[in-house]
Amino acid sequence: MASEQETGTGYRRGFETQREELQDVSLSVEGHFPDWLRGRYIANGPGAFEAGDTDLRHWFDALAMLRSFTFDDGVRYSNRFVRSEDFRFAREQDGVRAMLPGTPADRPPWTRLRQALTDAFQDNPSVGVVRYGDDYLAVTESPWGIRFDPETLETTDRVDLTAGLDCDVTLAHLHRDGNRFLNLGVSYDRGATYTLFERPAAGGDPTPLTRLRFEDAPYVHSFALTERYAVVTVNPVGLDTTTLLTGVVTGDTFIDAVEPLDKPLRFVVLDRTTGDHVATVAAPPAFVYHHANAYETDGEVVVDCVAYPDERAMTGLTLANLRAGAPKLPSGDLVRYRIPLDGGDASRRTVHDGPVEFPMIDYARDNGRPYGRLYLAETRGESSLPTALVQVAPDGGTVTRWADAGGYPGEPVFVPAPEDIDDYGVLLSVVLDPDADRSVLVCLDAASMDELARAPLPHRLPYGFHGQFYGPPVDGRTMN
Numbered sequence: 001m002a003s004e005q006e007t008g009t010g011y012r013r014g015f016e017t018q019r020e021e022l023q024d025v026s027l028s029v030e031g032h033f034p035d036w037l038r039g040r041y042i043a044n045g046p047g048a049f050e051a052g053d054t055d056l057r058h059w060f061d062a063l064a065m066l067r068s069f070t071f072d073d074g075v076r077y078s079n080r081f082v083r084s085e086d087f088r089f090a091r092e093q094d095g096v097r098a099m100l101p102g103t104p105a106d107r108p109p110w111t112r113l114r115q116a117l118t119d120a121f122q123d124n125p126s127v128g129v130v131r132y133g134d135d136y137l138a139v140t141e142s143p144w145g146i147r148f149d150p151e152t153l154e155t156t157d158r159v160d161l162t163a164g165l166d167c168d169v170t171l172a173h174l175h176r177d178g179n180r181f182l183n184l185g186v187s188y189d190r191g192a193t194y195t196l197f198e199r200p201a202a203g204g205d206p207t208p209l210t211r212l213r214f215e216d217a218p219y220v221h222s223f224a225l226t227e228r229y230a231v232v233t234v235n236p237v238g239l240d241t242t243t244l245l246t247g248v249v250t251g252d253t254f255i256d257a258v259e260p261l262d263k264p265l266r267f268v269v270l271d272r273t274t275g276d277h278v279a280t281v282a283a284p285p286a287f288v289y290h291h292a293n294a295y296e297t298d299g300e301v302v303v304d305c306v307a308y309p310d311e312r313a314m315t316g317l318t319l320a321n322l323r324a325g326a327p328k329l330p331s332g333d334l335v336r337y338r339i340p341l342d343g344g345d346a347s348r349r350t351v352h353d354g355p356v357e358f359p360m361i362d363y364a365r366d367n368g369r370p371y372g373r374l375y376l377a378e379t380r381g382e383s384s385l386p387t388a389l390v391q392v393a394p395d396g397g398t399v400t401r402w403a404d405a406g407g408y409p410g411e412p413v414f415v416p417a418p419e420d421i422d423d424y425g426v427l428l429s430v431v432l433d434p435d436a437d438r439s440v441l442v443c444l445d446a447a448s449m450d451e452l453a454r455a456p457l458p459h460r461l462p463y464g465f466h467g468q469f470y471g472p473p474v475d476g477r478t479m480n
C-alpha cells in the first residue's frame with residue numbers, strides 16, 4: 001500500500017483531532033539547539049475538529065489547543081485544550097454552544113436569539129497568544145481572551161478584552177510599540193467601526209486613539225506599523241450583516257455572510273501616536289490576512305504582505321476542502337505595495353510567488369523599518385499545508401529554502417540571538433510528519449536555513465496557527 005507521503009495527501013492528518021494532553025514531557029533531541037536559546041515557545045491552534053457529536057465545518061472553528069516548548073537544559077513539551085465556555089459545552093453537552101465562524105450553534109432558534117441579544121460570542125481562542133505583563137492569554141477575534149498558566153497551560157479565567165472600548169471584538173494580531181500595545185477593535189451594525197487603541201504593555205485599561213467608520217463591514221485580520229504610522233489594510237471583502245442577523249434563525253454563519261465588496265483594496269494610514277488620519281490609498285482588489293513588515297521611504301509607505309486574489313482565501317478554508325485530495329485554494333503571493341502619501345493609487349509588485357503564508361521577520365529589530373530578511377511557509381504541489389520554509393530578501397535576491405520530505409512545516413517563529421552572541425537567530429517550527437504519525441519541533445539557523453536540531457514529539461499535533469517566543473532575547477513579542 002502506498003504511504004501518504006507517496007500519495008501526497010498526508011497533509012490531511014493536520015486536520016485530525018488530537019485528544020491526548022501531555023504535561024512537561026522531556027523530548028529527545030537530534031542535533032543541538034543553541035545554548036543561548038532559553039525561554040518558552042507557546043503556540044496556539046486547533047486541537048479538535050468536532051464539538052461533541054457535531055463535525056465542525058471550517059478550519060477557524062476547531063477547538064483551541066495550546067502547545068509549549070520550554071528550553072532550559074533540554075526541551076520540555078506540553079499541550080492542553082483551552083477550557084473555554086465553548087470547550088466545556090462541547091465536552092458536557094456534545095455540541096456547539098455559540099456560533100463559531102463556520103458552524104452554527106447546536107441550539108434551538110430561541111436560544112440563538114437570546115444569545116444574539118446578549119452578545120454571546122464564541123470564546124474559543126485558537127488563533128494566537130498574547131502576554132500583558134505577567135498575564136498570558138489565548139486569543140482569537142472575539143471579546144474574550146482566555147488566561148492560562150504558561151508553566152502548565154491550565155486555563156485560569158477569561159478576560160473581556162473589549163472592556164473600556166465600544167467594540168464587539170478585538171483582533172488577534174496586535175503590535176508591540178515600546179511600553180504599549182496597539183490593536184484594533186471592531187463593532188458591527190449595518191456597517192462596521194474599527195477603533196485603533198493602545199493598552200499598556202504591562203496590562204491595564206485600553207485607550208482609544210481613533211475610530212474608522214465604514215458603511216459596509218470590511219474584514220480586517222491584521223495591520224502594519226511604520227516608525228510614524230499605523231497602516232490598516234481594508235479588504236474589499238466583508239460581512240453581509242443582514243445574513244449575519246437572519247442567521248439567528250437560518251443558521252447562516254460568519255463565513256456564510258462573507259461577500260466581496262464592490263471596492264478597491266484600501267490602505268488607511270494613521271498617525272500611530274495621535275491616531276490622526278494621514279491618507280487613504282486604493283489598490284486593485286486583493287485579500288490580505290498577514291503583513292510581513294512596513295516602513296517609510298521618500299514620501300511613500302512600503303507594505304509587504306501576503307495577498308490573495310479574493311475572499312476564497314477565507315471561504316475556501318472549509319475542512320471538507322482542506323481534506324480533499326486536490327484542495328481548491330487560491331494562492332497567496334508575497335507582494336510589495338508602495339503607498340504614496342500625496343495622492344494617487346498604490347503600486348503592487350510580486351516579491352515571491354506563492355502559495356505562501358505566515359510571513360515572519362526579526363520583529364524586535366526590524367518591525368516598521370527597512371529590513372533584509374523575511375521568512376515564509378511555502379506550499380508546492382496539491383497540498384492544503386505548506387511543504388517548505390523559505391527565506392526571502394524583500395528587496396529581491398536569493399531565496400533559501402528548507403524542506404523535510406513528506407513533512408508540513410508550521411509558522412516559522414524567529415528568535416533573535418542575544419546581542420553578545422555572534423549568531424543571527426533561529427527559526428522554530430512545528431513540522432507535521434504524517435508517515436510517523438507525529439509532529440517534530442525543528443530549529444533552523446535563521447541566516448543559513450540549515451537545520452540545527454529537531455525534537456520529535458510523542459504524538460501528532462493538528463497543524464497550528466500562531467505562536468510567540470518568550471525569553472531573555474525577546475522583550476515580549478516575536479511577531480505581530
Ligand SMILES: [Fe+2]
Nearest residue numbers: 173289290466
Ligand atoms: Fe493570523
